[in-house]
Amino acid sequence: MNAERETIVRMTRDAVDKVRVADIHTHLFAPAFGPLLLSGIDELLTYHYLVAEALRWLPMPAAAFGRLDKRTRADLVWRTLFLERSPVSEACRGVVTALASLGLDPGPRDLAEYRDFFARRNPEEHVARVFDLAGVEYAVMTNDPFDGPERAVWLAGPKPDPRFRAALRLDALLGAWPSAVFRLQAWGFDVEPGLGGRTMAEVRRFVAEWLDRTGALYAAASLPPTFAFPGPSSRARLLAEAVLPAAEAAGVPFALMIGVERGVNPDLGPAGDGLGRADVAAVQNLCRAFPSNRFLVTMLSRENQHELCVAARKFANLMPFGCWWFLNGPGLVREITALRTDLLGLSYIPQHSDARVLEQILYKWKHARAAVGDVLAEKYADLAAAGWRVTEDDIRRDAAALFAGNFESFVAARPAK
Numbered sequence: 001m002n003a004e005r006e007t008i009v010r011m012t013r014d015a016v017d018k019v020r021v022a023d024i025h026t027h028l029f030a031p032a033f034g035p036l037l038l039s040g041i042d043e044l045l046t047y048h049y050l051v052a053e054a055l056r057w058l059p060m061p062a063a064a065f066g067r068l069d070k071r072t073r074a075d076l077v078w079r080t081l082f083l084e085r086s087p088v089s090e091a092c093r094g095v096v097t098a099l100a101s102l103g104l105d106p107g108p109r110d111l112a113e114y115r116d117f118f119a120r121r122n123p124e125e126h127v128a129r130v131f132d133l134a135g136v137e138y139a140v141m142t143n144d145p146f147d148g149p150e151r152a153v154w155l156a157g158p159k160p161d162p163r164f165r166a167a168l169r170l171d172a173l174l175g176a177w178p179s180a181v182f183r184l185q186a187w188g189f190d191v192e193p194g195l196g197g198r199t200m201a202e203v204r205r206f207v208a209e210w211l212d213r214t215g216a217l218y219a220a221a222s223l224p225p226t227f228a229f230p231g232p233s234s235r236a237r238l239l240a241e242a243v244l245p246a247a248e249a250a251g252v253p254f255a256l257m258i259g260v261e262r263g264v265n266p267d268l269g270p271a272g273d274g275l276g277r278a279d280v281a282a283v284q285n286l287c288r289a290f291p292s293n294r295f296l297v298t299m300l301s302r303e304n305q306h307e308l309c310v311a312a313r314k315f316a317n318l319m320p321f322g323c324w325w326f327l328n329g330p331g332l333v334r335e336i337t338a339l340r341t342d343l344l345g346l347s348y349i350p351q352h353s354d355a356r357v358l359e360q361i362l363y364k365w366k367h368a369r370a371a372v373g374d375v376l377a378e379k380y381a382d383l384a385a386a387g388w389r390v391t392e393d394d395i396r397r398d399a400a401a402l403f404a405g406n407f408e409s410f411v412a413a414r415p416a417k
């Protein structure tokens with residue numbers, strides 16, 4: 001490596017390590033939501049990514065494992081994935097990184113010591129420390145207005161917490177209309193199972209109320225690989241006639257998370273979801289039909305990534321984001337980040353944590369900074385070799401855009417009519 005290349009690699013790593021992060025999609029909750037915020041070693045170990053891996057070794061059916069209490073499940077995962085073999089998978093390495101980031105020594109493999117550490121945390125101080133260590137300025141939650149306990153907190157008016165921003169998740173509305181109807185009716189909305197009468201206006205009123213109540217930065221839904229648009233399904237019609245008009249009126253983007261195949265193995269519960277390749281034409285059709293709406297889009301299948309980048313070249317109201325779920329390993333993050341940079345320059349959002357347990361942001365962002373930083377360093381070095389003078393200020397500016405600024409501009413943008 002020549003001296004100029006070495007300098008560029010060092011400057012890029014430094015910029016990416018220090019950049020502040022807007023974590024645009026998580027399943028974390030502000031402390032005001034009480035037990036909805038998951039934290040600690042037993043939650044880390046019983047997270048469904050690790051459960052799926054442990055059940056490949058454990059001599060018991062998934063249903064029997066699921067009936068055990070959380071501490072016993074955590075013991076079994078620890079023994080199976082961390083003691084009986086090396087924890088080399090991304091999800092397992094993540095636990096090691098999280099422990100080390102908190103100053104714990106993963107060397108002795110002493111689960112009792114880690115439990116003791118978490119038991120002694122002051123919850124409020126611990127949240128602040130984890131955000132600080134992860135370099136995360138704020139995390140966007142996933143807020144489901146159909147979830148009983150969460151709904152109760154919102155209706156009581158929780159004190160705003162600048163570290164936790166809202167996103168209105170509408171899976172229960174778009175993906176399960178027959179059951180959503182009864183609940184909307186019970187809450188005083190004049191809706192009909194067949195979508196007739198005042199249904200669309202009333203769903204717009206419901207979405208508008210909740211966008212306002214939560215201060216959501218965007219509305220969102222996860223969608224199966226079969227997602228099609230336009231179409232006669234209640235999902236497609238509700239999206240077109242109620243949800244997107246409400247999002248446009250409120251000036252917020254809509255996030256599409258496409259490709260989850262729910263319940264491939266239902267015995268595994270949340271660990272039993274798989275993925276499928278989706279049709280990017282649905283995304284293009286939405287972007288074309290709704291030019292005044294903005295779409296944040298992430299897709300679960302590796303095979304969709306190239307088509308999504310090409311679609312984003314055609315539509316400025318489309319922002320690809322994150323390396324989601326099964327794509328979140330250093331190999332695929334590098335591949336997808338390089339692909340996006342080649343096709344879109346710096347106009348994408350490289351990663352989100354999807355953290356469901358607080359301490360997961362420690363490893364997700366440490367690992368994401370490393371993988372994205374490697375790709376960027378290579379791009380800057382190639383650019384310098386082509387004759388461009390790459391400065392430290394340029395690199396810092398670009399990193400700030402990728403890790404926070406692009407999202408913030410996209411959320412704030414009001415496209416011209």
Ligand SMILES: [Zn+2]
Nearest residue numbers: 025026027354
């Ligand atoms: Zn998620």
